[in-house]
Amino acid sequence: MDKKQQDQLKKEAATKAAMMVESGSVLGVGTGSTVAFFIDALGKRKDEEGFRLKHIVTTSNRSKKQLEGLGFKVDELANIDQADLTVDGADRVDDNLDGIKGGGGALTLEKNVAINSKKIIWIVDESKLVQQLSGFPLPVEVLPISCEQNFKKFASQGLKPKFRLAEDGKRYVTHYGNYIIDLYADPIPVPAGLADYLDHTVGVVEHGLFLNMCDEVIIAHSDGTIEDKRK
Numbered sequence: 001m002d003k004k005q006q007d008q009l010k011k012e013a014a015t016k017a018a019m020m021v022e023s024g025s026v027l028g029v030g031t032g033s034t035v036a037f038f039i040d041a042l043g044k045r046k047d048e049e050g051f052r053l054k055h056i057v058t059t060s061n062r063s064k065k066q067l068e069g070l071g072f073k074v075d076e077l078a079n080i081d082q083a084d085l086t087v088d089g090a091d092r093v094d095d096n097l098d099g100i101k102g103g104g105g106a107l108t109l110e111k112n113v114a115i116n117s118k119k120i121i122w123i124v125d126e127s128k129l130v131q132q133l134s135g136f137p138l139p140v141e142v143l144p145i146s147c148e149q150n151f152k153k154f155a156s157q158g159l160k161p162k163f164r165l166a167e168d169g170k171r172y173v174t175h176y177g178n179y180i181i182d183l184y185a186d187p188i189p190v191p192a193g194l195a196d197y198l199d200h201t202v203g204v205v206e207h208g209l210f211l212n213m214c215d216e217v218i219i220a221h222s223d224g225t226i227e228d229k230r231k
């Protein structure tokens with residue numbers, strides 16, 4: 001699938017999700033190229049239907065800027081109780097609707113918004129679907145203070161770590177001033193085991209395994225169908 005075709009599929013999944021957002025609700029908005037199409041579709045609904053949201057929280061400055069550019073007011077997560085719905089993209093989604101996220105580096109805020117949402121919908125094109133989580137490095141956000149020790153530990157566990165680099169060749173720095181170590185151990189045979197290990201590793205701020213979180217995935221297929229897969 002070329003990029004143009006993939007963008008078209010991302011747009012179709014995003015547009016369908018935008019139609020599912022209820023006016024007057026509290027919405028969490030994710031990050032990434034698919035979510036960018038979702039935000040555009042929300043803006044269209046706002047202009048054409050007078051659609052309004054009670055609160056919007058977002059997961060990156062990129063999404064915040066785009067939403068504000070379309071005239072939406074964005075709130076801080078700390079100032080709301082819970083989102084009614086969060087719509088986000090994903091890098092990989094398996095048969096259980098577990099996923100890998102964080103390809104764009106926004107995993108920490110994304111997971112915080114996700115766990116404070118009543119419902120989570122992911123929007124993807126079919127290239128993101130896998131039977132078992134694989135085909136994408138697992139992002140792990142780490143504190144700079146102990147990142148070298150974390151890196152060595154991951155290497156000794158056979159997790160094949162690599163520091164993520166920014167375009168300038170320097171280490172990629174997250175929203176919170178941390179680094180990302182991408183783990184190239186692939187596939188991930190027991191995602192829950194790896195998540196547990198990372199959850200208990202000091203210095204790890206967050207990781208991109210999003211397990212038992214997603215309620216529904218909207219998948220745009222190249223044969224023109226849109227699948228709505230629920231838990």
Ligand SMILES: O=C[C@H](O)[C@H](O)[C@H](O)COP(=O)(O)O
Pocket residue numbers: 030031032033034035088089090091100101102103104105106107110
């Ligand atoms: O940090 C980034 C997020 O987890 C994105 O949702 C994920 O990388 C998917 O992005 P895209 O829609 O650009 O493929």
